[in-house]
Amino acid sequence: MKRLYQLVTESQFTRCARPVFYRKLLFALCFFHSILLERKKFLQLGWNIIYGFNDSDFEVSESLMSLYLDEYEEIPWDALKYLIAGVNYGGHVTDDFDRRLLTTYINDYFCEATVTTSFFKLSSLPTYYIPRDGPQSSYREYISHLPATEHPEVFGQHPNADIASQIAETRTLFDTLLSLQPQVTSGATAGAGAGPSRENKVSELAADVLQKIPGLIDYEGTRALLADDPSPLNVVLLQEIQRYNALLHTIRSSLIELEKGIKGLVVMSSSLEETFHCIFDARVPPLWVKAYPSLKPLASWTRDLCQRVEQFARWAETAHPPTLFWLSGFTFPTGFLTAVLQSSARQHNVSVDTLSWEFIVATVDDNNLLFPPKDGVFIQGLYLEGAGWDKKNSCLVEAKPMQLVCPIPTIHFKPVENRKKIAKSMYLCPCYYFPVRSGDGGRPSFVVGVDLKSGAVPFDHWIKRGTALLMSLDN
The missing domain is CATH 1.10.8.720 (Region D6 of dynein motor)
Known part of the structure; x- marks a missing residue:
C-alpha cells in the first residue's frame, strides 16, 4: 500500500x-x-x-x-x-x-x-x-x-x-535438497559398504509395486454380462474398466522392462530412466499418471489404485451398481455424473437438458444407507478444504485449529427438473478432482459445483475462505 x-x-x-x-x-x-x-x-x-x-x-x-x-x-x-x-x-x-x-x-x-x-x-x-x-x-x-x-x-x-502455504514451502525446500543429493551408483557403494545401491533399492521397490497391483478386470466377461442392459451407467463401467486395464498393463510392462534394464538385459531408454528416478524418489512416474491426475507419493498412490480397481471389479462381478459410489475412483467423474443425469432423464421421460442437481448431505452414518436412492446416487469419500462440517445441523462451520481438510458425510446427488434459484443461505462449493485446482496437463480439475448450507455466516464468508470439496488428497 x-x-x-x-x-x-x-x-x-x-x-x-x-x-x-x-x-x-x-x-x-x-x-x-x-x-x-x-x-x-x-x-x-x-x-x-x-x-x-x-x-x-x-x-x-x-x-x-x-x-x-x-x-x-x-x-x-x-x-x-x-x-x-x-x-x-x-x-x-x-x-x-x-x-x-x-x-x-x-x-x-x-x-x-x-x-x-x-x-x-x-x-x-x-x-x-x-x-x-x-x-x-x-x-x-x-x-x-x-x-x-x-x-x-x-x-x-x-x-x-x-x-x-508453510507446508508447501517446506516441501519445496525438501524437494530441492533431494535434487542436490549425489547420485550414488552401485560401483561407488559396493566397496564402501554403504548399504544397498540405487539399483538394488529401485529393484526392490519395483518388485513390491508389481506384487501389490491387482490383476486386470475381466472386460469381455463384463461386456457379455451387461449386453442386455446398455444403460449409461453400464457404458461408464465398461469405459472405466478399459482405462484401468490399460493403466495396469502399462505399469506391469514398464516395471518388467525396468527390471530388465537394471540387470543390463535391455538398453535403458529415457522413459525407463525417468521411471527409475521416480521410483527411487518415491514419486509416481509420469507415464502412470496419464490415466488420472494425482499428487500422492508412490506408496499411497499404489494403495489408492488398488481401492479404485476393487470398486470396479466388484461392480463388474455383481453386474449391479454399488449403493455408495466412490466418485474419486473414477478416471472421468464428469462422465459418470452425466450418465446419472441421462439415466434419470430416461426414467422420467424428460430432456436431460432440463435436469440439474440437488444435493442432500446425509445426517446418518454410511452403515444406515443400505439401499440406493430411487433417483440419483449416493457419493462418498469427499473432503472439505477451508471449512469444517456440522453433521447435526448439516451445514458449514469453521475448521478446527490445524484441521486443513475434513471428510464430509455421504452426499445424495439427486437429479431435479427446472430447479429454482439457489437460496442465499447456500454456498456453491466447487468440487475438484485433486488439490491443484487449476488442473494439470490441460485437464481441468473442476468437476461439479455442490450447494452446501452456509450455516451462521453469509455465503461470501466461504468464498473468501476458498472453501472447496476435494475428491482426493496429496497424501
Missing part, C-alpha cells in the same frame, strides 16, 4: 471535484489491490490460478474512479465495480470461481458505506479501516503503522490457511 500511494501524485490527490469521497475510495482501492496481490501466498486457498495483477491495473482504476466522481452527482456503483473488477482486474481472471472471489471483494470495498461511514472497516480485524480524512502524508503515516505481517483474517481467511 505504501508503494501504491507513491504512484499517486499530490496533484492527483487533490484534483477531484469530490476530494473526501475520492480519498476514501482511493484508500479502499489500494487495499483491494494489495489484497489481490498478497492473497496468492495462500496457494490453492488464495487463487485457483496465479494472476499477474500490476500497477497499471491500479492506475487505470484510479483514473476511472476520479472520472466517475467528477462526472456523476450520484456515484454509479454498479458501473464502477464492473469496470474495475469485471473489466480491468477481471481481464486477467480466467477461472469462474476466481472471478466470483474478485466480485465479492469489490462489493465489500466499493459501496455507499465506504464513503458515508467514518472509519469504514475493511476487515474483521479492528486494525484495518479507512482513516480520518487528511493530507496524503496522513494516509502514508497510517499505512506505516499497519502490521508488517498480515494475519490471514485480513483476507477473510482462517488462521489454518497459513499452515498450508
Whole structure:
C-alpha cells in the first residue's frame, strides 16, 4: 500500500471535484489491490490460478474512479465495480470461481458505506479501516503503522490457511535438497559398504509395486454380462474398466522392462530412466499418471489404485451398481455424473437438458444407507478444504485449529427438473478432482459445483475462505 500511494501524485490527490469521497475510495482501492496481490501466498486457498495483477491495473482504476466522481452527482456503483473488477482486474481472471472471489471483494470495498461511514472497516480485524480524512502524508503515516505481517483474517481467511502455504514451502525446500543429493551408483557403494545401491533399492521397490497391483478386470466377461442392459451407467463401467486395464498393463510392462534394464538385459531408454528416478524418489512416474491426475507419493498412490480397481471389479462381478459410489475412483467423474443425469432423464421421460442437481448431505452414518436412492446416487469419500462440517445441523462451520481438510458425510446427488434459484443461505462449493485446482496437463480439475448450507455466516464468508470439496488428497 505504501508503494501504491507513491504512484499517486499530490496533484492527483487533490484534483477531484469530490476530494473526501475520492480519498476514501482511493484508500479502499489500494487495499483491494494489495489484497489481490498478497492473497496468492495462500496457494490453492488464495487463487485457483496465479494472476499477474500490476500497477497499471491500479492506475487505470484510479483514473476511472476520479472520472466517475467528477462526472456523476450520484456515484454509479454498479458501473464502477464492473469496470474495475469485471473489466480491468477481471481481464486477467480466467477461472469462474476466481472471478466470483474478485466480485465479492469489490462489493465489500466499493459501496455507499465506504464513503458515508467514518472509519469504514475493511476487515474483521479492528486494525484495518479507512482513516480520518487528511493530507496524503496522513494516509502514508497510517499505512506505516499497519502490521508488517498480515494475519490471514485480513483476507477473510482462517488462521489454518497459513499452515498450508508453510507446508508447501517446506516441501519445496525438501524437494530441492533431494535434487542436490549425489547420485550414488552401485560401483561407488559396493566397496564402501554403504548399504544397498540405487539399483538394488529401485529393484526392490519395483518388485513390491508389481506384487501389490491387482490383476486386470475381466472386460469381455463384463461386456457379455451387461449386453442386455446398455444403460449409461453400464457404458461408464465398461469405459472405466478399459482405462484401468490399460493403466495396469502399462505399469506391469514398464516395471518388467525396468527390471530388465537394471540387470543390463535391455538398453535403458529415457522413459525407463525417468521411471527409475521416480521410483527411487518415491514419486509416481509420469507415464502412470496419464490415466488420472494425482499428487500422492508412490506408496499411497499404489494403495489408492488398488481401492479404485476393487470398486470396479466388484461392480463388474455383481453386474449391479454399488449403493455408495466412490466418485474419486473414477478416471472421468464428469462422465459418470452425466450418465446419472441421462439415466434419470430416461426414467422420467424428460430432456436431460432440463435436469440439474440437488444435493442432500446425509445426517446418518454410511452403515444406515443400505439401499440406493430411487433417483440419483449416493457419493462418498469427499473432503472439505477451508471449512469444517456440522453433521447435526448439516451445514458449514469453521475448521478446527490445524484441521486443513475434513471428510464430509455421504452426499445424495439427486437429479431435479427446472430447479429454482439457489437460496442465499447456500454456498456453491466447487468440487475438484485433486488439490491443484487449476488442473494439470490441460485437464481441468473442476468437476461439479455442490450447494452446501452456509450455516451462521453469509455465503461470501466461504468464498473468501476458498472453501472447496476435494475428491482426493496429496497424501
